[in-house]
Amino acid sequence: MPEITIDSYIILSTTLFIIGALGVLLRRNAIIVFMSIEMMLNAANLLFVAFSRHLGDIDGQVLVFFVITVAAAEVAVGLALIVAIFRTKKNIDIDTLNLMKG
Amino acid sequence: MGNTFVFMLLAAIAVGSAIGMLVSRDAVHSALFLVLNFITIAVFYLVLNAPFIAMVQVTVYAGAIMVLFMFVIMLLGAERLRGVWSDRTGEMVFAAFLGFLLLVIFLIALVMGNGDAVATAGMIDTSPVALGLRLFEAYIFPFEVVGILLLAAMIGVVILTISNKRGKNA
Numbered sequence: 001m002p003e004i005t006i007d008s009y010i011i012l013s014t015t016l017f018i019i020g021a022l023g024v025l026l027r028r029n030a031i032i033v034f035m036s037i038e039m040m041l042n043a044a045n046l047l048f049v050a051f052s053r054h055l056g057d058i059d060g061q062v063l064v065f066f067v068i069t070v071a072a073a074e075v076a077v078g079l080a081l082i083v084a085i086f087r088t089k090k091n092i093d094i095d096t097l098n099l100m101k102g
Numbered sequence: 103m104g105n106t107f108v109f110m111l112l113a114a115i116a117v118g119s120a121i122g123m124l125v126s127r128d129a130v131h132s133a134l135f136l137v138l139n140f141i142t143i144a145v146f147y148l149v150l151n152a153p154f155i156a157m158v159q160v161t162v163y164a165g166a167i168m169v170l171f172m173f174v175i176m177l178l179g180a181e182r183l184r185g186v187w188s189d190r191t192g193e194m195v196f197a198a199f200l201g202f203l204l205l206v207i208f209l210i211a212l213v214m215g216n217g218d219a220v221a222t223a224g225m226i227d228t229s230p231v232a233l234g235l236r237l238f239e240a241y242i243f244p245f246e247v248v249g250i251l252l253l254a255a256m257i258g259v260v261i262l263t264i265s266n267k268r269g270k271n272a
Contacts, residue, residue, distance in 0.1 A: 003111045004106055004177045007211045008109060010211055011208060014207050016116060016139075018201070018203070019124055020196050020201050022201070024196045025185065025196055025200070026187055026197055027124070028186055031129050031174065032123075032129060035133065035171065036124070038121065038136065038163075038167065039120060042140065045159075047109070049146070049150045049152045050150055055228050057226075058227075058232060058233060059240075061154070061155050061228060061233060064155050065233070065237065068163065069251075070248065071163075071250045072249065072252075073251055073255035075170055075171075076170070077137060077259055079170055079260040080258070080262040080263050082174060082178075083177070083262075090129070095189065095190065
């Protein structure tokens, strides 16, 4: 079996990121779209930690700490927005949210 | 460190749960697949000598954030919509482009990879003490900014969820 290299982690992280991006592009449910965004953040975090291990530098882990904090704030605001949208439009299908379309 | 079998197993679980999240019809199933994905990534952090980040991942992501997601899914009762997949063609084209990009990145990584093992640098001290010292010495300003951001997010959420029943635009 081949040795695990940093390339393995780059491939894994890219795969997770692109699955997340496909979720944002292809799904209709706003909550699923939001979960896909979380997965993209996680893919970036995984690569941060992998490079932190690779280069022997703790700064990568500090950055992951910040990313997790910002993600927590973003989730709180985003879910509050989804609840507010649901309250006015009675659904969260993003294909029907075209009020600002010209 | 070079335990290929562990990496392959974890990578299979991570990618499998990610695809499960993407294709699940029910939003609750998607959320549960995402919890599995987050926990797998926490195990990756343990393998990569980041125990504190792994625990933060489990408590904050797999715990708090996913509980919030589940709560909103249950609250809205919006597990299922009429159609699962979006029907906008522009996004479909872009998604196909992204799939092609993934293939290109695989090929680049296979051709140009220099084969460095992950652990070329020696083990460093990544205990919570070392991480906290680094956070408060070199990153004290970003730390304060993040604190203000959390406060702003909290106030924003409270304002967003206030329903003014007396107002005209409810």
